[in-house]
Amino acid sequence: MHQLFATRAARMKASEIRELLKLLDQPGIISFAGGIPDPALFPAEAFGQAFQQALGADSRAQALQYSVSEGYMPLREWIAGHMRQIGVDCGPDDVLITSGSQQALDYLGKLFLSPGDTALVGWPTYLGALAAFNAYEPRFDRLRAGGNAGAAQYRAAAGPGAVKYAYLSPDFANPTGETVDRQGREALLDLAEELDCALIEDGAYQALRYDGQAIPPILALELARKGDLQACRTIYCGSFSKTLSPGLRVGWVVAARPVIAQLVLMKQAADLHSATINQMAVHQVAQTCFDSHIPKVRATYRARRDAMLAALERHMPEGVHWTRPEGGMFIWLTLPPGADGAQLLARALETVKVAFVPGQAFHPDGSGANTIRLSFSNSDEATIAEGIARLGAVLRG
Amino acid sequence: MHQLFATRAARMKASEIRELLKLLDQPGIISFAGGIPDPALFPAEAFGQAFQQALGADSRAQALQYSVSEGYMPLREWIAGHMRQIGVDCGPDDVLITSGSQQALDYLGKLFLSPGDTALVGWPTYLGALAAFNAYEPRFDRLRAGGNAGAAQYRAAAGPGAVKYAYLSPDFANPTGETVDRQGREALLDLAEELDCALIEDGAYQALRYDGQAIPPILALELARKGDLQACRTIYCGSFSKTLSPGLRVGWVVAARPVIAQLVLMKQAADLHSATINQMAVHQVAQTCFDSHIPKVRATYRARRDAMLAALERHMPEGVHWTRPEGGMFIWLTLPPGADGAQLLARALETVKVAFVPGQAFHPDGSGANTIRLSFSNSDEATIAEGIARLGAVLRG
Numbered sequence: 001m002h003q004l005f006a007t008r009a010a011r012m013k014a015s016e017i018r019e020l021l022k023l024l025d026q027p028g029i030i031s032f033a034g035g036i037p038d039p040a041l042f043p044a045e046a047f048g049q050a051f052q053q054a055l056g057a058d059s060r061a062q063a064l065q066y067s068v069s070e071g072y073m074p075l076r077e078w079i080a081g082h083m084r085q086i087g088v089d090c091g092p093d094d095v096l097i098t099s100g101s102q103q104a105l106d107y108l109g110k111l112f113l114s115p116g117d118t119a120l121v122g123w124p125t126y127l128g129a130l131a132a133f134n135a136y137e138p139r140f141d142r143l144r145a146g147g148n149a150g151a152a153q154y155r156a157a158a159g160p161g162a163v164k165y166a167y168l169s170p171d172f173a174n175p176t177g178e179t180v181d182r183q184g185r186e187a188l189l190d191l192a193e194e195l196d197c198a199l200i201e202d203g204a205y206q207a208l209r210y211d212g213q214a215i216p217p218i219l220a221l222e223l224a225r226k227g228d229l230q231a232c233r234t235i236y237c238g239s240f241s242k243t244l245s246p247g248l249r250v251g252w253v254v255a256a257r258p259v260i261a262q263l264v265l266m267k268q269a270a271d272l273h274s275a276t277i278n279q280m281a282v283h284q285v286a287q288t289c290f291d292s293h294i295p296k297v298r299a300t301y302r303a304r305r306d307a308m309l310a311a312l313e314r315h316m317p318e319g320v321h322w323t324r325p326e327g328g329m330f331i332w333l334t335l336p337p338g339a340d341g342a343q344l345l346a347r348a349l350e351t352v353k354v355a356f357v358p359g360q361a362f363h364p365d366g367s368g369a370n371t372i373r374l375s376f377s378n379s380d381e382a383t384i385a386e387g388i389a390r391l392g393a394v395l396r397g
Numbered sequence: 398m399h400q401l402f403a404t405r406a407a408r409m410k411a412s413e414i415r416e417l418l419k420l421l422d423q424p425g426i427i428s429f430a431g432g433i434p435d436p437a438l439f440p441a442e443a444f445g446q447a448f449q450q451a452l453g454a455d456s457r458a459q460a461l462q463y464s465v466s467e468g469y470m471p472l473r474e475w476i477a478g479h480m481r482q483i484g485v486d487c488g489p490d491d492v493l494i495t496s497g498s499q500q501a502l503d504y505l506g507k508l509f510l511s512p513g514d515t516a517l518v519g520w521p522t523y524l525g526a527l528a529a530f531n532a533y534e535p536r537f538d539r540l541r542a543g544g545n546a547g548a549a550q551y552r553a554a555a556g557p558g559a560v561k562y563a564y565l566s567p568d569f570a571n572p573t574g575e576t577v578d579r580q581g582r583e584a585l586l587d588l589a590e591e592l593d594c595a596l597i598e599d600g601a602y603q604a605l606r607y608d609g610q611a612i613p614p615i616l617a618l619e620l621a622r623k624g625d626l627q628a629c630r631t632i633y634c635g636s637f638s639k640t641l642s643p644g645l646r647v648g649w650v651v652a653a654r655p656v657i658a659q660l661v662l663m664k665q666a667a668d669l670h671s672a673t674i675n676q677m678a679v680h681q682v683a684q685t686c687f688d689s690h691i692p693k694v695r696a697t698y699r700a701r702r703d704a705m706l707a708a709l710e711r712h713m714p715e716g717v718h719w720t721r722p723e724g725g726m727f728i729w730l731t732l733p734p735g736a737d738g739a740q741l742l743a744r745a746l747e748t749v750k751v752a753f754v755p756g757q758a759f760h761p762d763g764s765g766a767n768t769i770r771l772s773f774s775n776s777d778e779a780t781i782a783e784g785i786a787r788l789g790a791v792l793r794g
Contacts, residue, residue: 001630002655004561004595006511006533012662039458047461051448051674061436064444064642099496099668106667110532114403131666135507136403164401198401233398245461247673258399265409269528270503271496275672276644277448 007115011134030387031355032374035174035329041297042245043285050284054277063277069268071097071252072279078286079238079252086206087220088236090229094254096263099274101204101239101251105132107266108165108200108235111259113138116161120154124332124362124371126174126202129167140364143168151194163195165235169202170218171209172328175362175373179326185218189225192233198259199234207243207294209327210302219254230256240282242329243294248278301329307381308374308388315392329377332359334370335395341372344394352390404512408531427784428752429771432571432726438694439642440682447681451674460674466665467657468494468649469676475683476635476649483603484617485633487626491651493660496671498601498636498648502529504663505562505597505632508656510535513558517551521729521759521768523571523599526564537761540565548591560592562632566599567615568606569725572759572770576723582615586622589630595656596631604640604691606724607699616651627653637679639726640691645675698726704778705771705785712789726774729756731767732792738769741791749787 002009054063070076076092083090098104105128113119113136120143121129130140141157142149143166154163166188170180180188192199201218216224219234226232232255239251253263267273308331312322319336335341341358348354359371376384399406451460467473473489480487495501502525510516510533517540518526527537538554539546540563551560563585567577577585589596598615613621616631623629629652636648650660664670705728709719716733732738738755745751756768773781 001595001653002659004509004559004593005659006507006509006514006561008511009508009659012659012666014662034463036463039462042457042461044452044457044461048449048452048457051452052445055441055445055448060439060441060445062644064439064441064644065436066431066433066638066643099672102666103668110403111406112401112403114405117403128666128669135663135666162401164403196401198398241463246463247459247461249668249670249672256398262399262402262406262409265411266532269409269525269532271500271646271668272525273646275496275646275675278672278675 008135008137011137012131026353029349029353029355030379030383030390032376032379032387033355033357034378035375036378037242037246038300038378041300043289043293046285046289047245047281050281051277053284054280059280063280065276067273067276067279069264069273071095071274072276072283075279075283075286076252078283079254082286082290083236083238083254087216087223088229088254089223090254094229094257094260096253096260096267097274097279098251098253098267099249099271100241100246101202101237102128102132103249104237104251104253105129105167105200105202106135107263107270108237109133109136109138110266111262112164112198114161116159118154118158118161118163120163120166120197121364122168122173123365124175124359124368125167125364126169127362129202130364133167138164151191154195163197165198165200166192167200167202169204171203171215172205172325172330174205174328175330175357175359176332177323177325177328177330178332179212179215182215182221185215185221188218189222189234197233201234201236203236204239205242205328206238208298208301208329210298210305212326232256235259240286243290243297244282244285248282250274250278250282301377303381304376304379304384305331307384308376311385311388315389317392317396320395329375331374331376333372333374335372337370339370341369344372348391348394352394354387354390354394356391405532405534408534409528423750426746426750426752427776427780427787429773429776429784430752430754431775432772433775434639434643435697435775438697440686440690443682443686444642444678447678448674450681451677456677460677462673464670464673464676466661466670468492468671469673469680472676472680472683473649475680476651479683479687480633480635480651484613484620485626485651486620487651491626491654491657493650493657493664494671494676495648495650495664496646496668497638497643498599498634499525499529500646501634501648501650502526502564502597502599503532504660504667505634506530506533506535507663508659509561509595511558513556515551515555515558515560517560517563517594518761519565519570520762521572521756521765522564522761523566524759526599527761530564535561548588551592560594562595562597563589564597564599566601567612568600569602569722569727571602571725572727572754572756573729574720574722574725574727575729576612579612579618582612582618585615586619586631594630598631598633600633601636602639602725603635605695605698605726607695607702609723629653632656637683640687640694641679641682645679647671647675647679698774700778701773701776701781702728704781705773708782708785712786714789714793717792726772728771728773730769730771732769734767736767738766741769745788745791749791751784751787751791753788
């Protein structure tokens with residue numbers, strides 16, 4: 001039947017991370033592969049109470065019934081309050097609930113991209129963003145957070161298509177762990193203005209800062225310039241996946257009304273709405289324990305990041321370099337030129353049972369063969385020390 | 398920002414049903430509008446236990462964590478067993494879990510349609526299918542379940558594009574309530590073979606038969622011809638929305654492996670997976686009480702259908718015709734030529750506070766102005782009798 005598939009199907013291939021995850025069921029593997037939260041940190045008791053409450057006599061009919069595509073109003077109100085706390089003045093009507101921020105990326109690709117249009121992305125960038133956008137057959141051009149390329153260059157490269165948006169995760173990005181500083185964020189806003197394109201800000205890791213000074217979201221900086229969310233071209237995507245639970249699939253978008261309105265229509269056509277009861281449960285848990293829960297998550301992951309950085313210092317041979325993230329879940333390693341992350345993975349799995357993600361897949365142009373991504377979020381400090389020691393041994397010999 | 402939107406955005410407009418639902422908050426309205434299950438029928442106690450169990454110490458880490466894009470294996474096994482009961486011999490690897498069958502329609506449009514390709518649909522057909530497919534910019538051609546048009550005609554009309562699939566809901570379809578008989582199903586299979594296109598079978602209402610003989614799903618008939626699911630071009634979309642709960646957003650697709658494999662990649666790129674805990678809860682409830690629950694649902698809706706048919710008989714003026722569905726949620730009225738369903742709705746809401754859906758929106762070509770859709774699922778018999786009497790009065794004068 002594949003001869004009937006649309007042209008886009010040819011661009012949708014199995015992800016390396018996914019194939020990798022199948023190996024992780026083997027006993028004894030130390031995995032730094034998936035960007036997976038530690039399930040011990042899920043506020044499971046609070047969710048137990050929240051689901052029970054949603055299914056109580058007063059609200060069960062609502063919890064199990066169809067609901068509006070925009071999302072559950074009390075949750076949208078909570079999110080608007082949360083966004084105001086991080087510097088984005090908005091109200092519930094500026095918020096759309098999505099089934100995780102992955103869905104927001106899919107819908108934004110769908111909203112903006114006709115085949116041949118250009119999406120600016122990092123080299124490397126989040127693999128799931130490339131997968132989501134690929135369905136709409138764009139070309140990718142390299143977004144340099146420092147701002148090396150100018151609007152004219154981007155426009156010339158775009159050819160007959162148009163540059164529709166730049167996508168990035170400015171805080172502790174997947175996969176590099178790097179953060180774009182305030183000046184870099186302002187430069188991106190300048191570029192978006194010059195290009196007259198949208199700017200997709202992926203805030204998936206925003207709440208997971210372990211040290212250093214918080215930097216306002218790009219949307220907050222644009223709001224400060226323009227004074228009105230409705231004039232802003234930045235589209236903020238948020239998620240509860242890294243803070244409360246990924247399995248419930250609840251995320252959100254904050255943007256100017258014409259964008260929200262069109263996304264609502266898209267969501268209505270694509271899956272009607274995100275599960276009602278999950279939105280109610282997330283609202284209840286966010287309201288009662290988000291502020292007390294996040295410090296625990298940060299403390300746990302901070303210690304693991306520190307353990308991984310210390311182990312890298314101790315065990316990596318000369319010529320290997322890595323990022324020192326102020327938050328998030330990832331450290332990005334650059335091996336000596338000519339080294340191959342995929343070959344290293346095969347060797348590491350076979351000889352010392354250590355898993356990670358080779359970096360090439362995060363590069364739309366197939367570069368980055370000598371890079372790898374390590375996640376520290378789902379291993380305790382002793383396991384991290386042991387795993388990095390083993391990896392160092394493989395690299396040295 | 399709308400100047401940046403992709404061309405598809407122009408085809409995604411607000412649905413009439415959706416705008417209507419906003420009116421239904423008014424006190425005293427009798428609504429036959431939305432195709433909404435009666436929440437009193439949701440197995441809420443069973444769901445309460447199922448969510449509690451999923452969040453118990455043994456499974457909470459799994460319930461709140463990321464999971465695989467294919468869906469929760471025990472649920473896929475239950476669904477495969479259910480499909481075998483209705484005549485489709487398949488296993489769990491032939492099943493993909495989607496966030497409601499609406500998401501299956503979106504993904505199938507995405508999988509098959511490049512701009513200009515043809516989708517064959519009923520005139521009228523399910524509004525949500527048109528909305529889902531519209532995002533991929535097809536042309537629509539009219540599928541005549543009786544089989545008036547031949548493959549050559551369809552192919553000639555398709556022009557430079559190709560006929561990629563025919564879509565229909567063969568049992569008690571939304572909006573007409575009509576069922577395609579066995580001969581009609583076989584004729585559709587013949588047509589799909591001749592056209593070498595896929596056939597999307599929407600089984601959303603399949604379990605809600607109130608009388609008459611069950612007819613095998615089209616996929617079952619094709620399997621009987623070919624003996625092998627992997628050789629079949631029919632893609633079956635199922636849903637728990639009309640049987641257990643729509644708010645949990647759990648549906649499924651059964652199809653040949655190349656289709657399932659590509660849909661899995663699409664789902665991974667579009668929302669990673671459907672909410673883990675919802676799949677676990679639906680599995681638990683389906684396993685423990687699907688078979689005992691469905692007869693209650695059928696009995697309730699059967700009585701409501703009978704009440705509506707009786708009231709129509711009593712109150713409709715001459716020249717109004719309607720379908721006599723053997724199941725589902727809908728009765729379809731054809732008013733005298735020249736009558737206008739939208740004007741009737743405005744008058745009915747204003748003068749007698751009765752709501753329904755004008756039929757034009759279900760027709761891709763804008764015909765059907767003199768048709769309306771009535772849903773009997775979410776009103777008790779007395780309310781149905783009262784509402785139809787009021788509607789008859791408006792129609793009479």
